Amino acid sequence: MNVIELTAVSKTHAGSPPVTALHEVTLSVAAGEFAAITGPSGSGKSTLLAIVGTLERPSAGTVRLAGRPTDSLPDRELCAIRAAVIGFVFQQFHLVPWLTAVDNVATALLYRGMPAGRRRRAATDALADVGLAHRIGHRPAELSGGECQRVAIARAMVGEPAALLADEPTGSLDTAAGQGVLAVLAELNSRGTTVIVVTHDPEVAGRAGRVIRLRDGQIVADGSAA
């Protein structure tokens, strides 16, 4: 079964002149895949990730998540999908600086109407899963880059989404920390989570079972990593 199905998706950003970020992209990602999206800067990688994650609506084409078309859904429904089906990880972590690691992770459950106590317990467990059980009370400024990214992964995973979308997850990290983060992603994938990583790091792409190359908003190559 396909977690993600894009059919002839185009995205044009308004402006003068309008910028076409994606041009008729058709793509399916099956449950349990570890896919890397690569390509040069400006090739449309991040836009593709935003559209897959319902953070952007396509200008044309259809997006199906978990078999369900999303194009005609109101914003309210898209939010519910993001809360339940998709976890995001960003290059700049985007942790809330004044919240502790556990509170940052618990925020992912805030919009599911879960009581505070249960949110904290789940967040504590998720942090233990990424090896940060000893850091739950620390704020992002007190954590290393690798630790911050692992907090962000815990935040993405605490709601047990079907798919994890990561935008350059190792882009702000040194090699060792990057390796650690990659190991966590691979571990999640091995437990059944679909992982899609946007990267231009060949090493990250090498870890993925499938590499999708973008250029100028179009898929130019799609195959297993060789």
Add this chain to the structure above:
Amino acid sequence: MNAATGSRSTMRPVDALPLAVAGLASRPLRTLLSAVGVAIGIATLVSVLGISSSSRAQLVAQIDALGTNLLTVTPGTSFSGETVTLPATAPGMIDRIGPVISAAAIGDVSASVYRSNDVPAANTEAITVYAADTNLPGAVQAQLADGRFLTNATARYPTVVLGADAATALGIDRADGSVQVWLGNHWFSVVGILRPVALAPELDRTALIGNPIARHLLHATDAPVEIYVRASPASMATVQADLPYAADPAAPQNVSIADPADALIARADATAAFQGLFLALGGIALLIGGIGIANIMVISVLERQSEIGVRRALGARRLHIAVQFVAEAVVLAGLGSAAGAVIGGFATTVYAASRHWAAVVPWPVLLAAMGLGVVIGGLAGLYPALRAARLAPAEALRLR
């Protein structure tokens, strides 16, 4: 998978408050400074209203202590608009009404009083000379600062009792009979000086002489200009109804009855109208405080784009984002108004203590002030919250 179709994006209302508090607590100095404007406004409103309430409560307590069973009878105006006079028999008639405890009259004397016969006639110091009944102090609860009031004996002789302001104006502070004043071209000995009369402040600037000497020496008529009636508190309504007929049976419609306690409180309320100016100032401070909060919230939204984007990516709806920012503004203004209410209550207490009053800060004022603060916070937070809610998540997360 199944979670996708079944679940909704929802936030428990109880989570809004801790969310707002955490956001504000992350910038304590900024929170403090932006709450100050609202605090000043609320403190002004609370203290202005608190001080005027305390002052009114003090006056009411003072009047209550003196007894609210005093009525005054004065000649009214006739149907044709002429000023009428009360018959000389009025005090005696009134005294015969059952529940009346005492009735004391003052009557006009066409004379002026001077410190000595060298003072030019025009320098009257606005002191009025009245012929007074000897039971006047009992009726109006007047007390003597020095000397004694007129007695049946002294009322026959050229003796005078001065009101508090009159004594000050004439520069007299002794009433042992050694001081004389020039009254209606005769020397009168000062035998008494009154303390200020709370229930009849019009007596403070008078010189009171006896009825017999007024008639004999100054050719005064017996027509009373004002009769002070002390009656049994339980029968005030009956007495009030009977008074016109007793005072002037031939023309009861020409008699005017007043309750000086009511008049004094009404006057105090009227002079409190100047507080409108201070209330307006407080309102302006509140407005500026609200604008300050709106301003700081707009800045906050700009600074927190990534947080807003992340929350949207985690499933927050626009409504949830808006609620978060409105809640922050409301908590901010609520903190300001709570501080303002405390400061205003404290200011009232200090002011009242300095005047030896009991401090009165009405609960409705405190509640209204808090409510006003919260409303202002909500209004101030509305526009920034809408901006935050409208932010495109992909843009906020720099995924474009």
